[in-house]
Amino acid sequence: MKIMSSIASEKLRKLVATLNAQEKCTNAKLLRLLEELAIKEEDIAAYQLYQHTQEESYGRNEIYTNERFRIYLMSWDAGDATAIHDHGGTDWGCVQFFGAATHCIYKYAKNHLTQTEKTLIPKGTIVPVVGSFIHLMANTGKESICTLHIYGRNTKATNEEEKAIVFQPEKGRMVTTSGTAYLNMSESEVIDTNEMPTMSQEDYQNYINIVSPFYKRLGTVL
Numbered sequence: 001m002k003i004m005s006s007i008a009s010e011k012l013r014k015l016v017a018t019l020n021a022q023e024k025c026t027n028a029k030l031l032r033l034l035e036e037l038a039i040k041e042e043d044i045a046a047y048q049l050y051q052h053t054q055e056e057s058y059g060r061n062e063i064y065t066n067e068r069f070r071i072y073l074m075s076w077d078a079g080d081a082t083a084i085h086d087h088g089g090t091d092w093g094c095v096q097f098f099g100a101a102t103h104c105i106y107k108y109a110k111n112h113l114t115q116t117e118k119t120l121i122p123k124g125t126i127v128p129v130v131g132s133f134i135h136l137m138a139n140t141g142k143e144s145i146c147t148l149h150i151y152g153r154n155t156k157a158t159n160e161e162e163k164a165i166v167f168q169p170e171k172g173r174m175v176t177t178s179g180t181a182y183l184n185m186s187e188s189e190v191i192d193t194n195e196m197p198t199m200s201q202e203d204y205q206n207y208i209n210i211v212s213p214f215y216k217r218l219g220t221v222l
C-alpha cells in the first residue's frame, strides 16, 4: 500500500484526498472530479514505466491503493496490449487516456464472447468502468502512451471481489486472476481455469491481430 504523502503531484494528492473524503462514489462524481482536476502529463510522468520486461504486455505502476480504491498508471510501448478482461467487484472507476489507444468492448452471454465495439480512443478522453465491463486496451500506434486507471468500491473489497476474469482465446481458456490483465500472464496469477467461450471467426481474428505484436517479440507466432 502506498501513502499519499509520497505522491509528488498536487493534483493527484487532491484526487486521493477527495476520494478518501467521500463515503460513496459514482462514475458521474468521479468524471466530474477528473474534469475539474485536469490532470496533465507532468502529474503522472514520475509513474511512467516504459521498457518494462518483455514478458509483461504493458507497464503497470501503482500510484495509490487503500481498501476502497486503487490508482495505477499503465504505460504502453508500441504493440503493448491487455488481455480481454473484466474488472471484478469494481463499483466505480475510469480510465483517462494521455495518448490515443485502441479499445475493444466485449459482451459475454450464453457462453459466447462478442466484440461490440472497436475504437481508437483519442488523447484526453475519460472512459467510465464498472466491474462487469469487459474490454481490451492496446497501443496500436508507433509512439509510447500512458493511461491513468482508477478502480473503486463503496465497501471494503474482499479477496473474492478483487478477482477478475481474463479471456485467453489464444490458449482456449477463460481464467480467474488476482486482478492483473497481462497477456500470457504467469501461471502463478491464475486462480481458476475454465474453457474459453465461443467467438466468431471475425472477432477471434481481430483479437489475434491486436495481440500478435506482443507474442512476436516473445518469439511466438500465433
Ligand SMILES: [Fe+2]
Pocket (backbone or CB within 6 Å): 085, 086, 087, 135, 181
Ligand atoms: Fe481494464
